[in-house]
Amino acid sequence: MTDRFVLTRRQLLKTSAAGAAIGAATSILPFSAARAASATVGFIYVGPKDDYGYNQAHAEGAAVLKAMDGITVVEEENVPETVDVQKTMESMINLDGASLVFPTSFGYFDPHMLAMAAKFPDVQFRHCGGMWTEGKHPMNTGSYFGYIGQGQYLNGIAAGHATKTKKIGFVAAKPIPQVLININSFLLGARSVDPTITCQVIFTGEWSLAVKEAEATNALVDQSVDVITCHVDSPKVVVETAAGRGAFVCGYHANQSPLAPEKYLTGAEWNWANVYKMYVDKLVAGEPLPNFTRGGLADGFVKMSPFGPGMSEAARTQFDATLAEIMKGGFSVFKGPLKNNKGDVVAADGQAFPETAVELESMDYLVEGVVGSTS
Amino acid sequence: MTDIAATPSALSPKLSPALEWVARRAEGFVIPVAAIIVGMAIFSVFVALLGKSPAQLFDLMWRGGFGSWFSIQNTLSRAAPLLLAALCVALPARLGLVVIGGEGAIVLGGVAAAAIGVWLDGAPSFLVILLMGAGGMVAGGIWIGAVGALRHYRAVNETISSLLMAYIAIALMNQLVEGPLRDPASLNKPSTHPLAEAYRIGSIPGMDVHWGLVVGIVACIVSWILIEKTRWGFAARIAGGNVRAAQVQGLAVGPLIVGFCALAGAFAGLAGMIEVAAVQGNANGSLVAGYGYAGILVAFLARQNPLAIIPVAVLLGGIDASGGLIQRRMDMPDATVLVLQGVLFIVILFSETFYGRFRIFNPDLWKRG
Numbered sequence: 001m002t003d004r005f006v007l008t009r010r011q012l013l014k015t016s017a018a019g020a021a022i023g024a025a026t027s028i029l030p031f032s033a034a035r036a037a038s039a040t041v042g043f044i045y046v047g048p049k050d051d052y053g054y055n056q057a058h059a060e061g062a063a064v065l066k067a068m069d070g071i072t073v074v075e076e077e078n079v080p081e082t083v084d085v086q087k088t089m090e091s092m093i094n095l096d097g098a099s100l101v102f103p104t105s106f107g108y109f110d111p112h113m114l115a116m117a118a119k120f121p122d123v124q125f126r127h128c129g130g131m132w133t134e135g136k137h138p139m140n141t142g143s144y145f146g147y148i149g150q151g152q153y154l155n156g157i158a159a160g161h162a163t164k165t166k167k168i169g170f171v172a173a174k175p176i177p178q179v180l181i182n183i184n185s186f187l188l189g190a191r192s193v194d195p196t197i198t199c200q201v202i203f204t205g206e207w208s209l210a211v212k213e214a215e216a217t218n219a220l221v222d223q224s225v226d227v228i229t230c231h232v233d234s235p236k237v238v239v240e241t242a243a244g245r246g247a248f249v250c251g252y253h254a255n256q257s258p259l260a261p262e263k264y265l266t267g268a269e270w271n272w273a274n275v276y277k278m279y280v281d282k283l284v285a286g287e288p289l290p291n292f293t294r295g296g297l298a299d300g301f302v303k304m305s306p307f308g309p310g311m312s313e314a315a316r317t318q319f320d321a322t323l324a325e326i327m328k329g330g331f332s333v334f335k336g337p338l339k340n341n342k343g344d345v346v347a348a349d350g351q352a353f354p355e356t357a358v359e360l361e362s363m364d365y366l367v368e369g370v371v372g373s374t375s
Numbered sequence: 376m377t378d379i380a381a382t383p384s385a386l387s388p389k390l391s392p393a394l395e396w397v398a399r400r401a402e403g404f405v406i407p408v409a410a411i412i413v414g415m416a417i418f419s420v421f422v423a424l425l426g427k428s429p430a431q432l433f434d435l436m437w438r439g440g441f442g443s444w445f446s447i448q449n450t451l452s453r454a455a456p457l458l459l460a461a462l463c464v465a466l467p468a469r470l471g472l473v474v475i476g477g478e479g480a481i482v483l484g485g486v487a488a489a490a491i492g493v494w495l496d497g498a499p500s501f502l503v504i505l506l507m508g509a510g511g512m513v514a515g516g517i518w519i520g521a522v523g524a525l526r527h528y529r530a531v532n533e534t535i536s537s538l539l540m541a542y543i544a545i546a547l548m549n550q551l552v553e554g555p556l557r558d559p560a561s562l563n564k565p566s567t568h569p570l571a572e573a574y575r576i577g578s579i580p581g582m583d584v585h586w587g588l589v590v591g592i593v594a595c596i597v598s599w600i601l602i603e604k605t606r607w608g609f610a611a612r613i614a615g616g617n618v619r620a621a622q623v624q625g626l627a628v629g630p631l632i633v634g635f636c637a638l639a640g641a642f643a644g645l646a647g648m649i650e651v652a653a654v655q656g657n658a659n660g661s662l663v664a665g666y667g668y669a670g671i672l673v674a675f676l677a678r679q680n681p682l683a684i685i686p687v688a689v690l691l692g693g694i695d696a697s698g699g700l701i702q703r704r705m706d707m708p709d710a711t712v713l714v715l716q717g718v719l720f721i722v723i724l725f726s727e728t729f730y731g732r733f734r735i736f737n738p739d740l741w742k743r744g
Contacts, residue, residue, distance in 0.1 A: 048708075048709070074703040075702065075703065076699045076702050076703060076709070077702065077708070077709045078709040079699070080661070080664040080665065081661035081664070082456075082650070082654060082655075082661060082664045083452050083453070083585075083654050084453065084664075084695070087449045087452055087453065087696065087699075088699050090445070090449070091439070091445075091449060091696075091699055091700065092699075092703070094445050095438075095439070095445075095700060096703060106563060106564055107564055107659070107660070107661050110656075111654070111655065111656045129563070174553075174565070176562060176563045176564070176565070177562050177563060178563050205546070205549055206660075207660075361562070362562060375554075
């Protein structure tokens with residue numbers, strides 16, 4: 001009798017260690033293989049790239065580039081807006097040979113990306129956030145950004161049909177223009193379904209603060225809010241908490257339907273793959289990269305999540321009709337007569353602000369029907 | 376038993392004073408280094424279990440952290456803020472206090488410095504930078520000094536109060552930056568007005584590392600002298616060992632605690648000022664970068680010794696600097712580096728139990744045979 005075929009624990013460990021070693025050895029290979037006509041593109045994220053939110057939206061765009069021939073993508077996550085991000089950019093340029101860098105967090109622009117752009121004039125930098133100004137900032141830098149407010153307007157239509165209590169809710173990070181546009185658009189979308197709907201907003205004060213996001217969501221549900229959306233870096237906590245309490249949710253930044261398949265109505269998502277592919281195509285073709293690009297749903301910068309089971313027939317019909325209207329271009333969510341929630345007129349009768357209107361860039365009010373305060 | 380003891384005593388009496396001197400000091404060096412090696416070994420197993428090569432990982436850590444002039448500058452840039460942040464933990468620790476809220480003092484120091492820099496716009500740059508530093512130190516000093524005062528006069532646990540006060544500090548910073556100190560042009564990222572170029576702190580000549588590194592090293596050396604070579608430091612160490620004994624000896628324990636905490640906070644506040652003047656150019660939410668918490672790790676790894684903070688901060692700066700390269704080349708998550716830091720932290724804390732246990736480090740035991 002022999003025990004040759006009995007796998008002992010020691011043998012198992014040996015085999016798996018050998019397997020691990022081989023796996024590791026093969027994983028080194030691609031980096032030593034030379035690439036012809038290649039370009040290296042660097043992506044830097046302020047949070048984890050699987051956050052179901054802001055950073056994941058960018059990482060999904062980067063993932064599309066990885067499949068392109070001759071393109072190497074290098075990524076770094078959880079990089080704070082300090083000297084760390086400057087050194088990360090420098091490291092990508094010096095050690096990886098990156099010729100195009102996308103620092104994706106708003107706070108990376110000034111002073112960090114500008115410092116690196118001055119230091120490496122031959123490297124291209126494109127920043128997410130729309131801060132680049134001609135004449136003020138160097139030509140090897142630039143901005144890209146999307147108008148996502150109309151996505152929140154469509155979310156609002158979905159919410160307006162789903163709500164029974166006529167109270168919808170918004171968990172927001174900070175009372176800054178980009179967030180206020182989203183809150184107001186969400187309420188206006190819902191009011192296009194039923195003008196008696198109100199939207200309760202709670203500001204958490206931080207872009208990523210899971211505990212307060214959960215508290216805010218619970219507080220909204222306690223006030224009989226039954227559809228919730230948000231504008232924080234990672235909507236994961238809001239979506240899971242709201243769905244756990246039985247409320248419907250509308251997504252933001254990325255597709256969160258896997259987190260709440262039954263309660264997810266739809267969501268406003270970034271479509272960065274389109275934008276990144278445009279840049280890299282131009283880079284490979286040797287064309288100059290645009291310094292400033294911006295677009296919304298109609299331009300393919302923003303997309304909507306597929307409908308969840310909570311979307312009624314009426315909701316789908318109005319949603320699709322409005323989306324078709326938006327896709328024609330020139331659609332205005334903000335049009336008069338419109339008052340803020342303190343009673344002041346913010347848009348006179350006949351006045352309309354399409355998403356590209358500069359007036360919206362400095363929005364400092366909540367529209368009538370939003371319950372909450374910016375300060 | 377007798378064999379082990381016989382070896383040292385067999386040495387010639389002339390050699391033994393030198394040997395004793397080395398042996399007494401070797402313990403504080405050999406044990407942490409051994410702990411780091413053990414920690415790295417444990418981490419290697421973790422990496423291998425993930426199916427990645429530990430050898431490649433350590434190679435990348437070397438190249439990313441120390442292997443080239445660029446890597447060294449990268450490491451030193453990241454180490455700079457950790458020096459002052461770690462002092463905010465190490466100084467109170469010598470009095471037996473565990474202060475973990477240095478983050479709050481850093482943030483407030485940064486806001487105070489930015490406010491002063493904007494308020495005095497137009498004044499001579501030397502004066503303004505000096506006052507910004509002083510302002511940052513006062514803000515941080517008051518914040519952590521208050522933690523010490525609460526501890527001594529109201530018996531409030533300093534660990535909890537410093538942590539909670541860090542949250543209050545961040546809220547206060549947000550309030551100021553979004554309210555009275557806000558630059559109206561900072562629409563989507565509320566910030567103070569940008570500092571004039573003249574009030575910015577530049578780089579050390581010949582290096583791409585800002586002056587904060589030098590300030591941090593000087594602060595560590597000064598703190599070491601304070602603790603080891605002055606009567607205040609002596610008194611603090613006695614109070615840290617046994618408060619009652621210190622009080623019986625007539626030491627003013629209250630002022631000692633408040634003073635050391637205030638100094639610790641002042642160093643953290645200075646770190647905030649440097650962050651504003653050398654890196655950010657204004658004060659905003661980016662000041663909440665976690666340096667205060669990273670400083671806890673550095674101080675504990677350095678066993679609360681201000682001189683040891685310098686190499687430990689460089690080591691952690693190097694691990695941090697190479698973290699990016701590990702993410703990019705090995706496709707491992709950012710958490711990999713956190714796991715390494717966590718393993719090192721636990722192994723080094725555990726290694727504390729080995730002090731005084733090895734006869735070889737204790738010449739007094741050699742003679743007893």
